[in-house]
Amino acid sequence: MAMIGGGPGAFIGPVHRIAAELDREIELVAGVFSSDAARSRAAADIYRIDPARAYPDLATMLASERQRADPADFVAIVTPNHDHLPSARAALNAGFAVISDKPMTATLTEAHALAKAVSASGLPYALTYTYSGYPLVREARARIAAGALGPVRKVVVEYPQGWLAGAAEGKQAAWRVDPARAGAGGCIGDIGVHAFHLAEFVTGLRVSELLADLGTVVPGRMLDDDCAVLLRFDNGARGVLLASQIEVGELNGLRIRVYGEHGGLVWRQETPNTLLLHHGDGRTEILRAGDAALGPDAARRTRTPGGHPEGYLEAFANLYRDFAEVLRGGTAPLLPGAADGLRSMAFIDAAVRTSAAGAGWTALTI
Ligand SMILES: NC(=O)c1ccc[n+]([C@@H]2O[C@H](COP(=O)([O-])OP(=O)(O)OC[C@H]3O[C@@H](n4cnc5c(N)ncnc54)[C@H](O)[C@@H]3O)[C@@H](O)[C@H]2O)c1
Numbered sequence: 333m334a335m336i337g338g339g340p341g342a343f344i345g346p347v348h349r350i351a352a353e354l355d356r357e358i359e360l361v362a363g364v365f366s367s368d369a370a371r372s373r374a375a376a377d378i379y380r381i382d383p384a385r386a387y388p389d390l391a392t393m394l395a396s397e398r399q400r401a402d403p404a405d406f407v408a409i410v411t412p413n414h415d416h417l418p419s420a421r422a423a424l425n426a427g428f429a430v431i432s433d434k435p436m437t438a439t440l441t442e443a444h445a446l447a448k449a450v451s452a453s454g455l456p457y458a459l460t461y462t463y464s465g466y467p468l469v470r471e472a473r474a475r476i477a478a479g480a481l482g483p484v485r486k487v488v489v490e491y492p493q494g495w496l497a498g499a500a501e502g503k504q505a506a507w508r509v510d511p512a513r514a515g516a517g518g519c520i521g522d523i524g525v526h527a528f529h530l531a532e533f534v535t536g537l538r539v540s541e542l543l544a545d546l547g548t549v550v551p552g553r554m555l556d557d558d559c560a561v562l563l564r565f566d567n568g569a570r571g572v573l574l575a576s577q578i579e580v581g582e583l584n585g586l587r588i589r590v591y592g593e594h595g596g597l598v599w600r601q602e603t604p605n606t607l608l609l610h611h612g613d614g615r616t617e618i619l620r621a622g623d624a625a626l627g628p629d630a631a632r633r634t635r636t637p638g639g640h641p642e643g644y645l646e647a648f649a650n651l652y653r654d655f656a657e658v659l660r661g662g663t664a665p666l667l668p669g670a671a672d673g674l675r676s677m678a679f680i681d682a683a684v685r686t687s688a689a690g691a692g693w694t695a696l697t698i
Contacts, residue, residue, distance in 0.1 A: 481592025518555025
């Protein structure tokens, strides 16, 4: 694996490195870790890779890796959003498969361009919608698909955080509140898009219409930081999506609730090894990671026996395990790819545009 981004002090780059290497199928061997050549070189020490493969820029990395007898097989993109399109396109053009963090790009127009590049390249392309890697999220999806709740009628997904409640300080925050680097969406693109993907992933439904009310609460901020979106799904179910980064005290409180004709389920990211299943007769069943009752998809993505908690890193590692399968020529139907990316970008775009225009209900057509 070669990495783009993830330099000294970065958040998600080191997470990708740990997750990719967890099962020893993948090894980080190269990277352009920063747009600053000296900082990129300094990252060789952090990641303990050959300093000669901590490159000063992307063009040099792609050209040098292509000439090696043992080149990297793929590129992981963990830079701020505005860099996703140029980096992914350059890597694909140079013949490298790509796994990228979300959102796919900074804008919907860019996402269309990238989807075209992916399809023209014929190379694997995946997106790390982290929450789709959790075993109990996969179980929730499998149970709903098997009819455990009956036809889905209602979906409530919320993603509260509080870390941008004040002036955004620190570099993780700085690019997230800058439209030139984050894209058209603030909170909606940073975490609302995770909630959107999770809702469609778990239910197997598609959002057909939305009504968005995105607010900017912190004075002077140029992007949204507090979002409410009503959803209608293609089977007639209704939904609510809340995402906020100004809810003081909230950490990473992603939660999804789905209700069908004769059952409901609840999953929370901060207690990811428990899935509540409500039955129509009033009983509530507690499913736990590692339970023998879980289906094959959840079981295959659990590494430790029940009661030995796994979490964020392992969920990420599950996406890398799926990606390794694809690189070997196999399939991983649940691994998010360009189609999911395009859809998510259409969601962000529609929410931002129609909220600003007060446009009311809007079709989501991609
Ligand atoms: N899946 C998730 O749960 C999750 C969580 C956090 C962040 N993300 C996504 O990951 C991406 C990075 O977020 P972050 O929080 O790690 O940001 P960050 O600011 O902590 O790190 C970004 C890194 O990219 C480097 N960089 C910037 N431009 C570069 C370039 N042109 N070439 C090489 N390196 C460059 C920076 O130097 C920095 O090291 C964003 O797209 C974000 O949406 C996803």
